Amino acid sequence: MSDMFVAIAEKVKSGYPSIVFPEGTDERILEATVRLKKEGILNPILVGNLDEVNNKAKELNLDTSDLDIYDPETYEQFEELVDAFVERRKGKASPEDARKILKTPNYFGTMLVYLNKAAGLVSGAAHSTGDTVRPALQIIKTKEGVRKTSGVFVMVKGDERYIFGDCAINIAPDSNDLAETAVEAAKTARVFDIDPKVAMLSFSTKGSAVSPETEKVVEATRIAKELAPELVLDGEFQFDAAFVPAVAKKKAPDSPLNGEANVFVFPSLEAGNIGYKIAQRLGNYEAIGPILQGLNQPVNDLSRGCNAEDVYKLALITAMQGLAD
Numbered sequence: 001m002s003d004m005f006v007a008i009a010e011k012v013k014s015g016y017p018s019i020v021f022p023e024g025t026d027e028r029i030l031e032a033t034v035r036l037k038k039e040g041i042l043n044p045i046l047v048g049n050l051d052e053v054n055n056k057a058k059e060l061n062l063d064t065s066d067l068d069i070y071d072p073e074t075y076e077q078f079e080e081l082v083d084a085f086v087e088r089r090k091g092k093a094s095p096e097d098a099r100k101i102l103k104t105p106n107y108f109g110t111m112l113v114y115l116n117k118a119a120g121l122v123s124g125a126a127h128s129t130g131d132t133v134r135p136a137l138q139i140i141k142t143k144e145g146v147r148k149t150s151g152v153f154v155m156v157k158g159d160e161r162y163i164f165g166d167c168a169i170n171i172a173p174d175s176n177d178l179a180e181t182a183v184e185a186a187k188t189a190r191v192f193d194i195d196p197k198v199a200m201l202s203f204s205t206k207g208s209a210v211s212p213e214t215e216k217v218v219e220a221t222r223i224a225k226e227l228a229p230e231l232v233l234d235g236e237f238q239f240d241a242a243f244v245p246a247v248a249k250k251k252a253p254d255s256p257l258n259g260e261a262n263v264f265v266f267p268s269l270e271a272g273n274i275g276y277k278i279a280q281r282l283g284n285y286e287a288i289g290p291i292l293q294g295l296n297q298p299v300n301d302l303s304r305g306c307n308a309e310d311v312y313k314l315a316l317i318t319a320m321q322g323l324a325d
């Protein structure tokens, strides 16, 4: 494991937070949580039917005897969750609706976080992103000053670390959305000791093509600079002009990025989601995330293509976000 994750694990261990995993019968979740508990890093709370979770663990030769397993069907404080959900949804859910909704593991787990019974949540190994994040958007909500959450990956290979976003949430971002993603991604970068140099990506570099798509990124760059004038941030850039110094000299000789960008803001969810998966699967970068930015409490999604190592690392990041809040 890279030094970065070893350091995060040490930090998390000192706080020993509880993190909730709504997918208690998923084998990757089971493998990662048993390891996290055994290493004394954090306290996993698995959601699911006790027998089903334990039987699945047995099949995998994993010992879940010292893990907390909460079943929404038998959870003693369920009515507390119902009341808090009805209050939070302000007229959008009756107590009967809430009782039904909170039987679903992602809503149940998210309410545990909202009520501070857990410090964060990791899900999405077996659920789509929509089903994983919707409870958080409705219950946890964004921090004051953040209009929309976005999902970034930390891309790791050896000592190399980059932030890619938005790869998960906003399907057709406008200029304001892109600017906000950029500013939040720079903050996320600092969490991983990356000194952010932010590139606003497009298929054009500094006006080499002009279209509504490129103009959206030009405008996003202007807004992001206004929001965070201290940031090293520029656009619009093709990936090579943002990343390869020799290409940057030719295509954008006057830019402060100098082809050294390490935070990449994609112009649409198509580009971001496809882009991170290509870097992961063809480029052999580890892709940890999506890490949701700008929420009041940490809730993070996984790709359904994840492995147990990805779950373990995203759990570490989630716990670290919780300690920082």
Ligand SMILES: CC(C)(COP(=O)(O)OP(=O)(O)OC[C@H]1O[C@@H](n2cnc3c(N)ncnc32)[C@H](O)[C@@H]1OP(=O)(O)O)[C@@H](O)C(=O)NCCC(=O)NCCS
Binding pocket: 129, 130, 131, 133, 134, 137, 138, 142, 147, 148, 149, 150, 167, 168, 169, 170, 171, 273, 290
């Ligand atoms: C994220 C997503 C599920 C939200 O869609 P949705 O549930 O239809 O959203 P809605 O517009 O109905 O909004 C639901 C709630 O979430 C909030 N919300 C929606 N998008 C949000 C965002 N980006 N940030 C913060 N809140 C958001 C809304 O304000 C609303 O809150 P309210 O009920 O309290 O008023 C949707 O944008 C989506 O499917 N994105 C793509 C996910 C994906 O497949 N990614 C690729 C794989 S990672």
Ligand SMILES: CC(=O)OP(=O)(O)O
Binding pocket: 124, 127, 128, 129, 167, 168, 273, 289, 290, 302, 303, 304, 305
């Ligand atoms: C992040 C992501 O693409 O998730 P999934 O692969 O589950 O759709």
